[in-house]
Amino acid sequence: MNRTWALSCCLVAVVGLSGALRAQDKAPVGPSRRQLLEGPQFEGPPVPAPDAFKKLMKSNDAIMSVDAQPGSGGDAAAAGGPSGAQTTFRGTLSENLGAMPDYDKVLMNVATLKMNFAEIESYLTGTLKSPDAIELAKAGTKALLDLEKAATAKDRIGSIRAQIAVAKACRDCHIGHRILVITQPLQFSIVP
Numbered sequence: 001m002n003r004t005w006a007l008s009c010c011l012v013a014v015v016g017l018s019g020a021l022r023a024q025d026k027a028p029v030g031p032s033r034r035q036l037l038e039g040p041q042f043e044g045p046p047v048p049a050p051d052a053f054k055k056l057m058k059s060n061d062a063i064m065s066v067d068a069q070p071g072s073g074g075d076a077a078a079a080g081g082p083s084g085a086q087t088t089f090r091g092t093l094s095e096n097l098g099a100m101p102d103y104d105k106v107l108m109n110v111a112t113l114k115m116n117f118a119e120i121e122s123y124l125t126g127t128l129k130s131p132d133a134i135e136l137a138k139a140g141t142k143a144l145l146d147l148e149k150a151a152t153a154k155d156r157i158g159s160i161r162a163q164i165a166v167a168k169a170c171r172d173c174h175i176g177h178r179i180l181v182i183t184q185p186l187q188f189s190i191v192p
């Protein structure tokens, strides 16, 4: 074990121990003391997504899967390809950006994603006002414009970079605004 490691393990142990000691001072947080989701970090309570919104997401998913879902794939590492090869997302966009890129098809994918992101943004502006999620939708649109530019210039590396930035916008929004509601069966909702 080198010194830096030993030092950081030691630090982790100290921080962990003081956290444990402090936790004992306080009564456990019971359900009645938990903050409701409409607390200051959110603009309002979660709402189930309308079917049109889910349809948009499924359309996104067919072009580029970003989150591993049982059965639907989406995890970049499991998308196949020889080890050490380019990491790919499942969906048509990665196929179209393969070793022999088909830029016309890439631009068709981009056109669909741009339309989807514009609709997502208008839903978040009009129906379910969420300033934070709007920013993420805008970040996705910006990355799509970069992808469009790179694909038009037949720049494969630039296109793949922009694809990763699009995926980041999808993921950031899922982390911040897609929420599992404890129902039977489990359901997702949007939190503004």
Ligand code: HEC
Residues within 6 Å of the ligand: 048, 049, 054, 057, 058, 060, 061, 064, 065, 066, 113, 120, 133, 134, 136, 137, 140, 166, 167, 169, 170, 171, 173, 174, 177, 178, 179, 187, 188, 189, 190, 191
């Ligand atoms: C601005 C926020 C936002 C962005 C951007 C976004 N998503 Fe979503 N997505 C959501 C939310 C919220 C849900 C949960 C909706 C629900 O209640 O079913 C969701 C659900 C999904 C689902 C599950 C749909 C279903 O019903 O089975 C998939 C797949 C998905 N998103 C893929 C994507 C992909 C791929 C992208 C990017 C190309 C993307 N999303 C961009 C917010 C976003």
